[in-house]
Amino acid sequence: MTTVARVVLDSPLPQLDRLFDYRVPAELEDDCVPGVRVKVPLRTGARMSDAYVVEVVSEGDWPGELSPVEQVVSPVPVLAPEIWTLARAVADRAAGVASDVLRLAVPTRQVRAEKAWLARDTSWSPPTVEPTPVTGYAEGVLEALLADHGRAAVDAVPHPVDLGTADDPVWVPGWAATLAQAASHVVAREQSAVLAVPDFRDVTDLERALLAVLPPERVVRFDAKQTNGQRAKALLQARTHAVVAIGNRTAAFAPASELGLVAMWDDGDASFVEPRAPYVHTRDVALVRTAQSGAALLFVAHARSTDVQRLVELHWLQELAPYRVPTPKVIPTAQQAGAEGFAAQARIPSTAWRAAREASQHGPVLVQVANPGFGTGLVCADCGERAHCRVCGGPLGSPHRNATPQCRFCGALAVGFRCPTCGGGRLKPVGQGAQRTADELGRAFPGTRIVVADGSRPLDEVPARPAVVVATRGAEPSAPGGYACVLLLDGERLLAREGLRVQEDVLRFWTNAAAKGAPGAEVYLVGIGGKLATAMALWRLDGPAHDELVDRRALHFPPAVRVATLTGTDEAVTEAVEALGDAVVGAVLGPVPVPDDPVPGTVRAIVRFAYAHGAEVAATLKAEVIRRSSTRRVLPGGNRRRAAPTLRVRLDDAEPFTEV
Template sequence: MTNGGETELIPGMDVLAVPPAPAKTSAAKKTPKKGARRPAETLPVARVLVDMSLPHLDRPFDYLVPVELDAKAVPGCRVRVRFAGQLVDGFLAERVADSDHEGRLAFLERVTSPEPVLTPEIAALAREVADRYAGTLADVLRLAVPPRHARAEAEEHPEPGEGRPAPPAPGPWADYPAGPSFLTALAEGRAPRAVWTALPGPHWPEAIARAVRATLASGRGALVLLADGRQVARVDAALAEVLEGASRHVALTAELGPAERYRRWLAVLRGTAGAVVGTRAAMFAPVRDLGLVVLWDDGDDVHAEPHAPYPHPREVLALRAHRSRAGALIGGFTRTTDATVLVETGWAHALTADRQRIRAVMPRVRPAGEDAELARDEAARTARLPVLALRTARQALRDGPVLVQVPRRGYLPGLRCGRCREQARCAGCQGPLSLRSSHAAPYCRWCGRIAGDWQCPECGGRHVRAAVVGARRTAEELGRAFPGVPVRTSGREGVLDRVGAEPALVVSTPGAEPVADAGYAAALLLDGWVLLGRADLRVAEEALRRWMNAAALVRPAAPVIVLAEGALPPVQALIRWDPVTLAERELADRRELGFPPAARMASLTGTPAAIRELLADTRLPAGAQVLGPVPVAAPQDGATPGPDRERALVRVPRPAGPALGRALKAAQGVRSARRAPDPVRVQIDPLELI
C-alpha cells in the first residue's frame, strides 16, 4: 500500500504500513498461490486517491486490480481499499501496467460503483486547488464529488439533446458598448473574459441566460454560480425562457436534497445537461466542454467556502477558465478589488455601460447624514429617521412599496449601559448582551444566559439602551410612524422572495431584499455608520456592495436615502453610481499598504507552540513577512475561543502566492508525519484579516 518501499506511520492508527523485501516491479508477472486472487491481465495496477486528509499522505497509492473487478474498475470510479488495516473509500485515478513500488501490492477490496464520477479534468483541477490553498486532495474531492445515491445511478437518464440553440439576440447586452461582441465571441467558440459592472434593474438574470445560450450555440457547456437559492431560482427561470424550455440546463442547490441533487449532478456528468446554475457547491460541477464560467456578485461573503481548504469560487472558476480555455464573466452591480486585479493584469476586460445610459437607469441617491430637524420631529425620533427620509417614504408610498435596509437582524442585537454608554456584557462569559423583543429580558449572545439582574460594572447602572437597532425593532418603529401601512420583514427568520406593487414598507437585512414586481418606489438605507464603522479591511467596498444591491431594486430616478456622511468615498461612489473608481482607489491603497489582493496572505491559527513549529518547518519564499502571532479575538458566532489561541499572518508578493501555498503544505506534511498534537488552521487569502 505504500510507494517507494518506505515505512509509514499513520497518525491516529496503531498500524505500521511496512512493505516486505523488494519484489518484481511488474505486478502482472507475480505468480499467485492456489486459490488466491489474481490480478487483471491488462493494466493490473490501479492508482487510487485514498480518502485521507493527512498532508503527508496526499498522493496516489498503488493497488492491484483483481480479475473479477477488471470490467468495473474504470478510471474515475469509487472504490474501497484496505489502508493501514482499515477499509477506506477512494477514487481510482488511473490504471497502469506497472508500479514504481517494489514491495507487495494489496488488491482492491471492491468497486463501490462503476460510474466514473471523477473526470480527468476535475481531478486535475482539484489537485491544483489543493496546492493553491495549502490543502489536501482528499478535502477538495469531498467538495467536488457529492455522496453517492445508488438509486439515482440506476435510473435511466435521457440521451443528450440533439442540435444546438441558435445564437441569441443581444437583449440586455445592447446597453453595453462591448455587450454584443461579447455574445458573438461566445457563440463563435472563443473565450472572452470580462469583469461586468451591471446596470441597476431586474435584467441581469436575462443577460446571464443569453450569455449561456450563446455558449451552448457553440457546442460548449456553461457553469453559473450565484450566492443563494433565490438568485439561482431567478437565473433558472431566465434560462428556461431564453432556452425556450429545452432541458439543456439543471439547477444545483442544497434545497434539492441529496438524492435529487445527485441525480441532477449525474445528468451533468453524463452530458444530458450542458449548463449548470447553482451555488458555490457547484463550482466543481463536471460540465462537458466547458466554454463559459459565470460568477455573480463575487464580493458576497456567502461565496466563501467554510470547509478546508477554503477555496473561493472566484479563484476556482478562474483556474477552470484558464485550464479549459473557456470564457469568463465575473459580474455584479459593484466591482471588487479582486476583480479589479483581473482587469489591471489583462486577464479580463471591463464590461460596463457608458455614463449616459447609467444616468438614465440609476436611482437618485441623497445622503441624510446628521439631520438637524430630528429633535423637532417626534415621528422621526420614534422611527430613528431624519426628516428627509420620512418625507421621502411618505411620498413614495403613494406609488408603491418602499425598501428599508437595516444592517443588523433581530430586535436589539447590541446593548449599552444607559448611564455611561459602556457595552453591556454577560457577567459569566463576557459575551455581548442582546434583546429579542420589547417584553424580553437581556440575554447573552454567546452562552444564552438571561441577564435580568444586569448591573454595569463601571458605573453601577441597571438600565440599558440600544447600541444598534435590528430589523424587527425597526419594523416596530415604522409601524408606529406610518399607521395603516403594511410592514413586512425579510431576514434570517424568513426571507421574502417577491413583493407586489401595492404600497408597503419592506424592512430587510442586507442580502435578503425581495424583488418588487414593478420596482421599489424608494429605498432607505439605515444606520450606515454600522457598515462603515466595522474593523474590516473590505469595509468600504462591502458597504457599497450592500447599498448598491438594494438601490438596484429601485425604479430609475426613484429616491434612495442613505444615512451616512455624504463626503465619505463609498457614499460618493453610491451617489455617482461609480463602483469602478472606488475599487481602483481601494486597490491602490491596498497595494501601498501591502494588503490583499495586491499581496498574498496566509492566516495560521493555533496554539503558540504549534504556530512556531509550523513557521520553523516552512521554507518561506523570498520576500515573505511574518506578522504576529497575536491572540485570537473572541468569535462573533457564539462559540467560545479555545485556550491560548493565536494567529499569525504570512505576507508575500502576489507572484509568490503559489510558492507560499506549496511551502505551507510541505510544512503541514512534516508536522503530520511526526504526529504533532496541536493542529494549525491554514487559510490562504482569508476574507477577514483584522
C-alpha cells in the same frame, strides 16, 4: 498483463495526499474505471479506505507486489476527469488536501440516483437552444467575448429586467438577465456553463431568469439546501448533456465535459469563502477552472471587488459596462444639510420621508437597515453598562419588543438577567434594528403594509403593491418591476465596523439594494458624504475599488499580495516562517497569542507573499504540515505515538482582517 488503478484516498491526512497504485483483480476490470468509488486496503489490509479511481494503467510505479482493489462500490463514475484535475490544482494552491476538495465536489453515494441514471434512455437528448440576445450592453460585444473565450469584469445592469411577455412578465434582476442570456449562447453551441451566486435568493432569481430563456432540461441546480439525493442526481445530470449548472459555492465544482462559461455574481460576498478545509474562495476556483478549460470567464457585479479590480488593472480582465442604460437616481442626504439643517441629519431626513410616503401610495418601498432585531443591543437600564451573555460573553439583543433577551452569538436566553456592575435587573434597547424601524414606520405610515425581511424571516419576493419593506443588508427581497423608492439607512454604523473590506462591502450592500429600484426610482443614501456618496450619486463605482487597491499596495495587504495564516505552537509557527525564506513580503505579522484557541499556548502569525511565489509557499507550508503531522513523540514508559498536529495553515485567510 497487470491492470493497475491509481486512486486518491478519501482521507484528510496530508501525508496520504497522493495517488496510490492498486492491482485490479480480473473480476473487477469491467467496473473499475476512472471516476468510480472503490474500497482499498491500507498497509497490511487490516483497514479499508474509501477511494476514487483517477486512472487505470497497464503498469504501476511501484516495483513490488501491489495490493488488490477490494471492491468497486458502484460502477457509476462520479468523479469526472476535469473535476479531479481541478481539485488537485485547488488543493495545491491552498496548501490543502485534494480529498477535502473532493468532499465539496462529490456528494455522498445515493443508490437511488445511481440506479435511475443507469436506467436512463441514452438515446434521449434535451431540446435545442436558440441564443437570446444580451440586452443592456453594446450590440454583440458580450456575445463576441463569449465566442472568443474572453475574460471580463462586467458592470451589472442596475435595475430589474422583464424577460417575459406583456401577458406573462418575468421580472428578474439585471445581473440575472445578463447571465441567463450569456448562458443561452454557450448552451446553443452545446457547451456547458457554470454560474455561481452567493445565496438562495440569488439562486432563485437566476433560475427564474434561465427558465425564461432555456428549457428546464438545460438547467441544473446545485444548492446547499438540497438533499444528498438531489445533489447526486444533479451531478450525474450535469455530466450527461450541455447544461447550465447554477448554485452557490458548490456549483463551481459541477462537472462539465465541455465547459464554455464560468461566471460569478457579486464575487465580493463573504459567503463565497468555503468554511471547511482548505477554505478556498469560489473566485479562486473559477480562476483555476477557466485556466484549465479555456472557458470564458465573467465577474458580474455593481460594485467591483478589489480582487477583480486588481485583475482589471493587470489587463487580465477587460471591462464591460452597460450601454445607454438608466442608472439609479441616488440622492446623498448629507449634501442637503445646508438646506434642511438638523432635519437632514435625522435617521430618516424629511426629504426621504416625503419621497417614501408618496412612493408607498403606488408601490413597494425598500428600507435597508444595518441590524436585525428590535435594537442593536441591550444595556442596563440603571447604569448603562452593555449587557453580555453569561454563557459566552457575546452581546445580548432582543428580536422584538418585550421578547426575552437572547445572545447574538450563541443564542442562549438571558432569563433573570442581573447587571454585574450595579446588580440591576432591567434592560433597555439601544440603537434601532429592523423590527424597531418597522414599528416606527408602521406608526408613521398608517394603513400601509409593513414587511420585515432578515435572516430569521427570509423573503424571496414581495408583490408589486403598496408596502414598506424593512430589510437587513443582503436580505432584501425582489419586487416585480422594482421598488418605487429605496432608503439606505445606518450607513455610518456600517462604515464604523473594523475590517479590511468594510468600505467595499458597504458599497456592495448599497448598490445591490439600489439596483432593486425601478428605473427612475429615487434612492436616498442617508447621512453619508465624501467619495463614497459621490461615487454612488454618479454611479461610477470603479473609483472606490481602485483607491482601495492603491492603499492595499502601499500597506502590503491583500489582494495586493497573498497571505498565509500559520497557527500552532510557537516553535512550529517560527520554524514554518523560517522555512519560507525570501518568499515573504514585508514584515511578518506576529506571532501573537490566540486567546480564544482551545489549546493553551497557541500563537498565530501572518505572512505575506507575492502571487509569483504562491506555488513555492504552498508547497513549503504543506511540507511543514506533513513533517509535523508525521512526528512521533515518546511518552513515559517508552511508548511512541503520533503527536497531535502543532501547525495549521490557511492561505488567503480573510478572518484576521475582519472584525471579530
